[in-house]
Amino acid sequence: MAILKLYGDSSSTSTRRVGTVLYEAKVPFEFIQIDRKKGEHKTPEYLEKHPFGRIPYIDDDGFILYETRAICRYIAAKYPACKLIPTDPRKNALFEQAASIELCNFEPYAGAAMFESRGKPRKGLKTDQAALDASLAALDTQLDGYDAILAKHKYLAGDEVTLADLFHLPNAPILESHAKSDIMTRKPHVARWYKDLLSRPSWLAYEDGVKTTLEY
Numbered sequence: 001m002a003i004l005k006l007y008g009d010s011s012s013t014s015t016r017r018v019g020t021v022l023y024e025a026k027v028p029f030e031f032i033q034i035d036r037k038k039g040e041h042k043t044p045e046y047l048e049k050h051p052f053g054r055i056p057y058i059d060d061d062g063f064i065l066y067e068t069r070a071i072c073r074y075i076a077a078k079y080p081a082c083k084l085i086p087t088d089p090r091k092n093a094l095f096e097q098a099a100s101i102e103l104c105n106f107e108p109y110a111g112a113a114m115f116e117s118r119g120k121p122r123k124g125l126k127t128d129q130a131a132l133d134a135s136l137a138a139l140d141t142q143l144d145g146y147d148a149i150l151a152k153h154k155y156l157a158g159d160e161v162t163l164a165d166l167f168h169l170p171n172a173p174i175l176e177s178h179a180k181s182d183i184m185t186r187k188p189h190v191a192r193w194y195k196d197l198l199s200r201p202s203w204l205a206y207e208d209g210v211k212t213t214l215e216y
């Protein structure tokens with residue numbers, strides 16, 4: 001069976017989300033760098049694999065998959081020993097609830113703040129400070145809900161880490177590094193959870209970028 005291939009940009013947050021989960025599940029993989037400056041993700045060949053021209057996607061022995069959360073779910077399902085998706089119906093429902101929280105209550109606001117503070121400057125555009133502040137204020141309100149959940153258990157879906165927690169990892173640090181916000185460490189339970197996630201070997205492994213990993 002061919003080794004799994006991850007096509008992405010080693011420094012991109014989306015690619016790191018997948019790299020982190022591959023590492024958690026101890027899946028050997030080859031990393032193939034896509035040069036976005038050269039538009040390699042917009043070529044007809046690339047669009048065959050990923051019709052939206054985004055990174056990353058995986059090729060698992062001919063099985064092509066894009067959208068990072070779907071990729072991570074596939075990896076967790078294929079390698080169940082990683083226990084990143086609970087199988088017990090109630091635990092699984094709590095996992096799905098937590099995964100929806102990330103997608104609906106975190107990503108829209110964090111994504112908007114990232115766009116203002118990192119995306120725009122990278123494109124030579126000026127950050128709209130008012131828009132950035134509004135996104136961070138909205139996210140801060142959402143994080144009150146997180147703090148209430150995390151006061152009751154260690155992770156979002158219970159006392160075991162799941163994909164729902166890991167999904168936050170690549171974007172949250174950008175709020176500090178680029179948006180210059182302490183939003184992730186203001187509330188005690190959010191701060192404890194966030195620091196715990198940041199210390200995971202799977203996250204630290206790709207601090208300098210995602211790379212081919214054949215052994216764990």
Ligand SMILES: N[C@@H](CCC(=O)N[C@@H](CS)C(=O)NCC(=O)O)C(=O)O
Nearest residue numbers: 012013014036054055056067068069
């Ligand atoms: N929802 C998508 C988002 C993927 C995404 O937006 N990737 C960014 C890089 S982090 C990208 O490809 N941007 C397009 C570009 O740079 O032209 C996923 O989770 O896979």
